[in-house]
Each structure stands twice: as C-alpha cells, then as structure tokens.
Amino acid sequence: MIKLQRLVIEEFRGIRKLEVELDEKSFVVHGPNGSGKSGVVDAIGFALTGTIARLTGPGSAGLTVLRHGPHVHKRDDPAEAKVALTFKDVASGQVGTVTQTVKAANQPILAPDTPELRAALEWAGGHPELALSRREIIKLILTEASKRADEVQALLQLDRIAEQRKALNSARNKLSQAANSAASQTSSARQAVLTHFGQTTFVPTSLLAVVNGHRETLGLAAIAQLESATDMSAGVEAQASETPFDKQSALRDVAALLEWLGDTSDRGPLVTQLVDACRTYTDNPLLPDAAQHRSLVATGLALLGDGTSCPRCDIPWESPEALRAHLEEKIAASQASAQLLAAVVHAAEQLQEPLRQGAALIERCHLLAQARGETEVASALLSSRDNVIEIGRGLANPQGALLLADQLDAGELSSVDAVTTASRALDEAVKAQPDNSAQAQARSALVVGADRWKAFQQYRSSEEQAQKVSKVGVALYEAYCAAADGILEDLYAKVETRFSAFYRQINEGDELSFKAELTPSSEKLDLAVDFYSLGMFPPGAYHSEGHQDGMGICLYLALVERLLDADFTFAVLDDVVTSVDMNHRRQFCELLKTEFPDVQFIITTHDKIWAKQMVSAGLVTRRQGLEFHDWTVAAGPAAEHGKDYWDKIDEDLQADDVPGAASRLRRALEAELPEIAEVLGARVAYRGGARYDMGEYKTGVDGRHNDLLKKAADTASSWNDAAASATVKDLHSARTKAIAGLEESWAVNLQVHHNAWAQMSKQDFAPVVASFQRYLQLFQCGNDDRGSWIRVEGSPGHETALRCDCGSYQLNLKKKSG
Amino acid sequence: MSIDDDIFEALGSKAAEIEGLSDEAYAAVVEVLRGSAKPNAEKIAASLRVSVVGDAL
Numbered sequence: 056m057i058k059l060q061r062l063v064i065e066e067f068r069g070i071r072k073l074e075v076e077l078d079e080k081s082f083v084v085h086g087p088n089g090s091g092k093s094g095v096v097d098a099i100g101f102a103l104t105g106t107i108a109r110l111t112g113p114g115s116a117g118l119t120v121l122r123h124g125p126h127v128h129k130r131d132d133p134a135e136a137k138v139a140l141t142f143k144d145v146a147s148g149q150v151g152t153v154t155q156t157v158k159a160a161n162q163p164i165l166a167p168d169t170p171e172l173r174a175a176l177e178w179a180g181g182h183p184e185l186a187l188s189r190r191e192i193i194k195l196i197l198t199e200a201s202k203r204a205d206e207v208q209a210l211l212q213l214d215r216i217a218e219q220r221k222a223l224n225s226a227r228n229k230l231s232q233a234a235n236s237a238a239s240q241t242s243s244a245r246q247a248v249l250t251h252f253g254q255t256t257f258v259p260t261s262l263l264a265v266v267n268g269h270r271e272t273l274g275l276a277a278i279a280q281l282e283s284a285t286d287m288s289a290g291v292e293a294q295a296s297e298t299p300f301d302k303q304s305a306l307r308d309v310a311a312l313l314e315w316l317g318d319t320s321d322r323g324p325l326v327t328q329l330v331d332a333c334r335t336y337t338d339n340p341l342l343p344d345a346a347q348h349r350s351l352v353a354t355g356l357a358l359l360g361d362g363t364s365c366p367r368c369d370i371p372w373e374s375p376e377a378l379r380a381h382l383e384e385k386i387a388a389s390q391a392s393a394q395l396l397a398a399v400v401h402a403a404e405q406l407q408e409p410l411r412q413g414a415a416l417i418e419r420c421h422l423l424a425q426a427r428g429e430t431e432v433a434s435a436l437l438s439s440r441d442n443v444i445e446i447g448r449g450l451a452n453p454q455g456a457l458l459l460a461d462q463l464d465a466g467e468l469s470s471v472d473a474v475t476t477a478s479r480a481l482d483e484a485v486k487a488q489p490d491n492s493a494q495a496q497a498r499s500a501l502v503v504g505a506d507r508w509k510a511f512q513q514y515r516s517s518e519e520q521a522q523k524v525s526k527v528g529v530a531l532y533e534a535y536c537a538a539a540d541g542i543l544e545d546l547y548a549k550v551e552t553r554f555s556a557f558y559r560q561i562n563e564g565d566e567l568s569f570k571a572e573l574t575p576s577s578e579k580l581d582l583a584v585d586f587y588s589l590g591m592f593p594p595g596a597y598h599s600e601g602h603q604d605g606m607g608i609c610l611y612l613a614l615v616e617r618l619l620d621a622d623f624t625f626a627v628l629d630d631v632v633t634s635v636d637m638n639h640r641r642q643f644c645e646l647l648k649t650e651f652p653d654v655q656f657i658i659t660t661h662d663k664i665w666a667k668q669m670v671s672a673g674l675v676t677r678r679q680g681l682e683f684h685d686w687t688v689a690a691g692p693a694a695e696h697g698k699d700y701w702d703k704i705d706e707d708l709q710a711d712d713v714p715g716a717a718s719r720l721r722r723a724l725e726a727e728l729p730e731i732a733e734v735l736g737a738r739v740a741y742r743g744g745a746r747y748d749m750g751e752y753k754t755g756v757d758g759r760h761n762d763l764l765k766k767a768a769d770t771a772s773s774w775n776d777a778a779a780s781a782t783v784k785d786l787h788s789a790r791t792k793a794i795a796g797l798e799e800s801w802a803v804n805l806q807v808h809h810n811a812w813a814q815m816s817k818q819d820f821a822p823v824v825a826s827f828q829r830y831l832q833l834f835q836c837g838n839d840d841r842g843s844w845i846r847v848e849g850s851p852g853h854e855t856a857l858r859c860d861c862g863s864y865q866l867n868l869k870k871k872s873g
Numbered sequence: 874m875s876i877d878d879d880i881f882e883a884l885g886s887k888a889a890e891i892e893g894l895s896d897e898a899y900a901a902v903v904e905v906l907r908g909s910a911k912p913n914a915e916k917i918a919a920s921l922r923v924s925v926v927g928d929a930l
Contacts, residue, residue, distance in 0.1 A: 215877060219906045225914030230921065523893055524925045528918065530891040531902065538883035542876060618876070 056622040057175050058655050059099065060150065061141040066129040067101070067157070068094040071691040079143060081647075081656040081675045085666035086683030091692035092659040095681075096186060096629045099657065102140035102153055104180045105161030124157035127688065133158035144175035145624050151176075178622075184210045184615060186627035192607040195614075207580055210611075211546075211618050216539050223532045230521070230528035232451075237518035239408065243415030244511040250311050250419075251304040251504050266504065272497035283512045288505035291498055301499040302488055305423050309482045312416040316475050322409040326463050329402035329450075333460035336395045352385045396453055403456040410447040414440050417474065424481050432484070435477035547573045547580075550613045557609035557650065561635070561642040562602070571606075582610075601636045605643070608632055612651070625655040632660070640665060644672035664726070671843035673860050704824055713820050717812035720824060728752035731834050734846035735759045736854075757794065760833065763847060763857050764790065767866040774871050783866065786833075793829040836864035877907065898924025 125136035707716035771779035
C-alpha cells in the first residue's frame with residue numbers, strides 16, 4: 056500500500072515536461088477535453104505497471120507502448136519518454152522513487168531499492184483496479200449479468216477462485232474417471248476368472264467347488280475358503296514339458312468374445328441413442344448459437360418494457376408481445392440446446408462400459424493367440440482392441456462424441472467381420488489342439504486360474520484405493536465450493552450493503568429507500584436496484600445516466616473497500632463522475648471524505664466548476680489542484696498549479712496586462728456571484744432565459760447577506776450569547792467596509808462588467824481588484840485552503856444556521872423559542 | 874486478510890474433517906492451488922493419491 060508524493064513526466068503521451076506535487080493528499084486535475092489530463096493518469100499507471108492501460112485491451116489494435124507511449128515528437132526516441140513517481144510505502148514509512156522509460160518499460164529503476172519499497176511497488180502494480188476510467192466503472196453497472204460477473208471477478212481478482220475451483224473440479228473428475236476405469240478393470244478381471252472356470256456369476260462356493268475338483272484330480276488338499284490371498288495352484292508341481300494351456304478355458308474365452316461380437320443387444324440401442332442425439336444437435340446449426348447467446352437474450356428479456364424496440368439494439372418490432380415471443384423462443388431454443396448436449400454426454404457415457412468389456416475380451420483372445428503362435432490372428436485382434444479403446448476415449452468428451460457420430464452411424468461397432476474372422480480362426484486353432492489329459496487339464500486350469508485370481512485381486516485392491524481417493528477428491532472439491540461460496544456470499548452481502556449506503560449518501564434527500572441486490576449464480580452476477588420503492592429493477596431500466604454514474608462509482612468503492620480493506624490508500628479516478636449532477640456532487644465529496652478519509656484520490660475532470668466544488672467541499676485543498684489548458688502538439692498542455700484567479704490577476708497586473716486582469720476578474724465574478732446567490736438563497740428578479748447581469752446578482756446577494764446577519768444578531772440576542780453577538784457585529788462591520796469600498800470606487804461604479812476596465816491603468820485597476828477581493832471574502836471563512844462559500848441551512852423563512860464547510864464560520868439562526 | 878486467505882481459512886477447518894486426507898496432502902494441494910494462477914489439476918490429483926494410497930502409486 057502506497058501514497059503518491061511527486062510525479063515527474065517527460066515527453067510522455069501528450070505532455071512534454073510536467074512536475075506535480077501530490078504530497079500524499081487528494082488531488083484534482085482539471086481542464087477541457089484534449090488538454091492532456093489523461094496523460095497524468097497514464098503516467099501514474101505507467102510508473103507502477105510499465106504499461107499504459109489505454110493502449111491495451113479492446114479497440115487498441117496496432118497500438119503499443121513503445122511506439123505510442125512517447126510524445127509524438129519523440130516517437131522515435133522512446134528513451135526520452137520517462138515518468139518518475141515518488142511514493143511512500145505506508146507500512147514501512149519508506150519513501151522511494153520509481154522511474155520508468157518507455158524504451159525499457161517494465162524495467163523500473165527504484166531508488167532506494169529496498170525490499171520494502173520493491174514489495175510495495177509490486178503490490179501497487181498488481182492492482183490495476185486502483186486506476187479506472189468512467190468507461191471501466193460504468194461497465195460494472197450497465198452490462199449483462201455474465202459480463203458483470205467477469206468484471207467484478209476481475210476487479211476483486213476472483214478469477215483466482217474460479218481457477219482454483221476449476222482445478223479442483225478437474226482433479227475430482229480425473230480421480231473419478233480413474234475409479235471408474237479401475238472398476239471396469241476389476242469387472243473384466245472378475246469375468247476372466249468366471250469364464251476360465253466356466254461360471255456365469257460370481258458365487259464363491261461354486262467357484263471353489265470347481266477349483267477343488269481340479270485339485271482332487273491332482274490329489275491335492277481341498278481349499279476350505281476362497282479368500283483374496285488364496286493360491287488356487289498351491290501344491291501343483293510344474294511339469295517341464297507343459298506350458299499352462301487350459302483348452303476348455305481357452306475355448307470359453309473365444310466363445311465369450313464371439314458372443315459379445317454377435318450380441319449387440321447391450322450396446323446397439325446405446326449406439327442408436329447416441330447417434331440420434333448427435334444428429335439432432337448438429338442438424339440444427341441454431342442450437343449451438345442459441346446456447347452461446349442465452350445470457351444476452353435473457354438480459355434483453357429482463358430489460359423489455361412496454362416499448363416496441365429491442366432494448367439491446369433498438370431494432371423496432373411490431374409490438375412488445377411479438378418481441379417478447381421472439382426472445383422467449385430463443386431462450387427455449389437455448390434450453391433445448393443444453394438438454395440435447397446433455398443427452399449426447401449421457402449416451403456416450405453409457406456406451407463406454409460395454410466398449411471397455413469388449414476391449415478386455417479381445418485382449419484375452421489376443422494374448423491367447425500370441426501364446427499359441429497365431430501371429431496374424433493376434434495382430435488382427437490387437438488392431439481391433441486398439442480401435443475399440445480409441446472410440447471409448449473419443450466418447451469421453453461431448454465434442455469427441457459429436458465427431459464420432461458418423462463413424463458410429465456407419466456401423467463401426469457392428470462391423471465386426473475382421474474380428475469375427477480372427478476369433479473363429481482362433482477358435483479353430485484352439486480346437487485343433489489335443490485334449491489335455493485329465494491331470495494336465497487340472498494343472499493348467501489351476502495355474503491359469505490362480506494367475507487370473509491374483510490379477511482380479513490386484514485390480515480389486517486398486518479399485519478400492521481409487522474409490523477412496525475419488526471420495527477424497529469429491530469431498531475436497533465440495534469443501535472448497537462450500538468455503539468459497541460462503542465467503543463470496545458474505546462478500547456480496549457486505550458489498551451490497553455498503554454500495555446501497557454510499558448511493559443513499561450521494562443522493563441524500565432523493566432516494567432514501569434505495570437498496571441493491573447482488574445475486575451470484577453460477578457464472579453470472581445479477582444486479583437489481585430499488586427505484587423509488589416501486590420495485591427492484593436492472594440499473595439501466597429507469598435510473599438516469601447521472602444516477603447510473605453514481606451507482607458505478609459507489610459499487611466500485613464498495614468492491615475495492617472489501618478487496619483492499621486497510622490497503623486501500625490511493626485511487627486514480629479518471630473523469631468518473633462526469634454525469635453526476637450539481638446537486639449530488641457535494642454529497643459525493645462528503646462520501647469520499649467521511650468514508651475514505653485515509654485514501655488519496657487523484658481525480659481528473661473536464662468540468663472546472665466540479666473541480667472547484669471539490670475544493671469548496673474540502674475534498675482537496677486549493678493547493679492540491681492542477682489546471683490544464685491550451686494544449687498544443689509542440690508544447691503540450693499549459694499547466695497551472697493550485698492557483699486561484701486572484702493569484703492569476705495579480706500575475707497579470709505584475710506583467711502590466713490590465714486587459715488580461717480585467718477579463719479574468721469579470722469571468723471570476725460571473726462564475727462566483729451566481730454560486731454565492733445559490734448557497735445563500737438570495738432573491739434575484741426573474742428574467743426569462745436566465746440572462747442576469749452581475750449587478751442583479753450582487754444586489755440580491757447584498758440584501759440576503761444583510762438579512763441573514765440581522766437574523767444572526769437577533770438570534771444571538773435571544774440566547775443572550777454575548778460572544779455570538781460580538782462575532783456578528785464584527786462581520787457586519789466588515790460588510791459595511793467592503794460594500795462602502797466598492798461604492799466609493801469610481802471604477803467600480805462604471806458597472807462591474809464594463810469594458811472600460813480594460814482601458815484603465817494598472818494603478819487605477821488594482822484598487823478595483825482589492826475591493827472585489829474584500830467583498831467576496833465576506834462570504835468565505837478564513838480557511839485559505841478551502842475557499843468555500845458560507846451557506847445557509849434550513850428552508851426559506853426557517854433558516855437554522857449560516858456556516859462554512861470546515862466549521863470555522865458558524866452563525867446560529869434559530870432563535871430561542873418564547 | 875485477502876479473499877483468498879478467507880477462503881483457505883474456511884477450507885482448512887472443513888478439510889480437517891475429510892476422512893483419508895492427510896495434513897501433508899492437504900498442504901501440498903493448497904500449495905498447488907495458491908502457487909500458480911492456473912493450478913495444475915494433475916498435481917492435485919497426484920497429491921491426493923499419495924494421501925490415500927501412499928507413495929507406491
């Protein structure tokens with residue numbers, strides 16, 4: 056967490072050379088559009104991250120920091136384009152300067168280069184949300200729910216959570232697939248044991264009876280109980296001249312494969328079901344599109360009012376009903392699309408198990424053929440086995456299943472001629488083998504059976520372990536989801552509460568019942584807001600652009616507050632409150648001052664009055680401002696630091712530029728007197744078109760000010776407040792002198808807006824300036840940093856106080872009752 | 874505390890109740906999850922296999 060102290064910009068963007076003292080305090084940069092304000096924002100971002108946000112992202116194709124970061128005159132000399140930002144690491148209190156050049160962007164030079172400052176710099180560079188424009192903030196409000204989820208997730212860096220959830224889900228699926236695969240292998244191994252001993256179902260006593268029959272033939276003791284560790288061949292003496300070959304068992308293996316090939320009753324309907332599902336899905340090209348556009352259409356449907364134009368693209372429709380029916384049809388199509396894809400996945404999953412069984416049967420016969428020296432048969436069976444395994448893999452994902460539809464429809468699984476031919480050849484080869492003697496038969500049966508039993512037990516053990524691991528994977532994934540969902544629900548609830556409170560504060564006296572609801576659901580984040588207690592609606596439904604701007608900044612502040620907590624020490628707001636109307640700007644300043652007293656806000660605005668209001672409301676001091684004007688390609692912006700018009704008039708007079716000083720004074724009075732009239736509640740005779748001259752404002756202001764001081768005197772008297780009476784007396788005396796000073800000046804009597812001012816000498820005009828300065832000071836407190844006007848509180852006729860924002864000017868206007 | 878910290882604090886107590894999940898395996902999973910912007914699912918699965926089955930697999 057850092058605070059910004061000083062910024063030096065050279066040959067960067069539209070700025071040639073600029074030094075800004077930020078002093079860890081909030082700061083306002085103002086100037087008309089195109090005057091270079093955003094260069095300051097870009098410079099701060101560049102110093103911290105080595106990139107320029109404006110040159111990246113959508114709409115920035117062909118733009119690069121290296122080519123377009125320097126001032127246009129230095130575009131071939133990027134080493135000249137540099138930014139130096141002096142900052143304080145709030146945690147350690149250390150101060151350092153980071154310097155970045157466009158030529159070596161992302162290779163910051165830090166001085167002093169301490170671990171604390173480097174960590175602070177890296178932290179700030181990792182939080183791009185600390186410098187946002189109006190365009191980026193309004194996206195939080197005016198966007199579809201799925202995109203809002205993306206924006207908010209990006210802002211809160213929740214994409215990490217999505218990635219973690221995804222990784223755990225993927226791990227869970229991998230473990231589940233491994234468990235299923237292990238189960239399938241166990242099943243095949245069990246079937247191999249059963250086939251070998253001529254059994255159809257696994258009944259341990261029946262199996263043991265067959266085993267013991269063979270052992271009896273060899274004169275071996277019977278096995279009492281069949282257990283996992285049982286060695287069926289215990290005691291069987293190996294015969295050097297014999298290779299274990301159980302002719303009957305081999306014939307049963309081949310028969311089992313031939314039966315699987317010939318009987319498609321298990322997989323045939325599944326193939327048909329899968330092919331049908333794939334065909335239905337792919338034959339209608341609108342269905343995949345419908346799935347992709349579902350959220351967009353749902354947003355349009357939610358925004359649909361009584362109008363006859365589409366709320367998203369303004370295309371006119373014959374009636375709202377027709378448009379609604381069209382959108383509902385699209386929603387239905389997307390639902391159908393999702394259901395059909397689910398049907399494809401389901402059918403593909405079902406088909407995998409019989410394929411695994413077939414692959415296992417083919418594999419047993421392949422090994423048999425290999426052992427009997429039937430190389431051609433073995434090769435054909437191996438090829439067939441690989442083909443079946445490949446199809447099974449393809450069915451493991453929806454896209455693979457869709458691609459296999461044609462192959463399956465062409466009878467890939469039923470085209471078993473090659474396998475059948477090979478199996479029959481193997482059958483003949485086995486039958487051609489001489490029958491075993493009874494004892495040789497028994498020996499082979501027990502040796503081969505023991506091997507298969509052992510393999511079955513190993514597979515079963517592996518399956519048990521795989522199932523346990525799979526359960527842990529599922530439990531961990533569910534635990535993570537529960538933990539993340541709980542935290543996020545709490546986060547959204549807090550954000551919702553703060554967002555609503557912030558918005559109510561800046562709309563004080565307007566939307567007191569305002570509340571917002573943030574509703575997360577899967578990949579979406581719905582936002583609904585109250586509209587004058589008439590219901591909850593999307594923010595763009597009824598609220599004005601200015602209100603939406605206000606919502607954007609309030610939601611941003613609520614989100615960043617939750618994200619950074621005490622680390623929220625600075626933010627750059629680039630023209631973010633453009634549309635907030637005059638009446639709500641003071642409350643907005645109050646919000647930033649009261650809720651974020653320790654945050655340094657760097658604010659840009661093209662609105663000069665708004666910049667001044669930030670000063671008068673005490674959000675920034677008069678010295679913490681920078682005015683840009685008269686930007687040219689050759690010189691960049693003309694910048695003036697923390698000066699007010701008195702400073703500038705004085706400079707004009709020092710330079711003997713009386714016409715300049717006169718013009719500046721006239722413009723200052725034109726701006727100030729209406730504002731003073733407003734904050735005091737002065738009466739000005741009505742004119743159509745609001746064309747008032749300065750004299751009319753001044754008359755109204757003088758009269759109102761006099762009335763208020765009289766009321767303050769009466770009030771002080773009613774409370775027997777001698778100190779207040781003395782204060783009012785002093786103010787009244789100052790007023791008398793200031794107004795008399797104006798009236799005594801022959802120059803002022805010319806009319807305050809008279810062009811004759813410009814013709815005066817410096818000696819004649821200086822007293823005019825001094826008179827007006829004294830006059831305007833009547834309506835200010837003595838706090839030079841603020842320069843805010845005193846304002847009356849209460850309603851006309853029921854005024855309660857006359858005070859300034861900082862509290863140093865305070866007159867009670869509420870008389871003691873009775 | 875970051876949102877990430879909050880989640881893993883909540884997850885820690887839940888994970889302790891999962892039968893078959895050793896402390897070492899959980900720590901390894903957390904390291905994988907928090908150590909990369911794109912955590913590797915195969916590494917997580919491998920850590921869980923070791924937890925239940927042991928190093929043999």
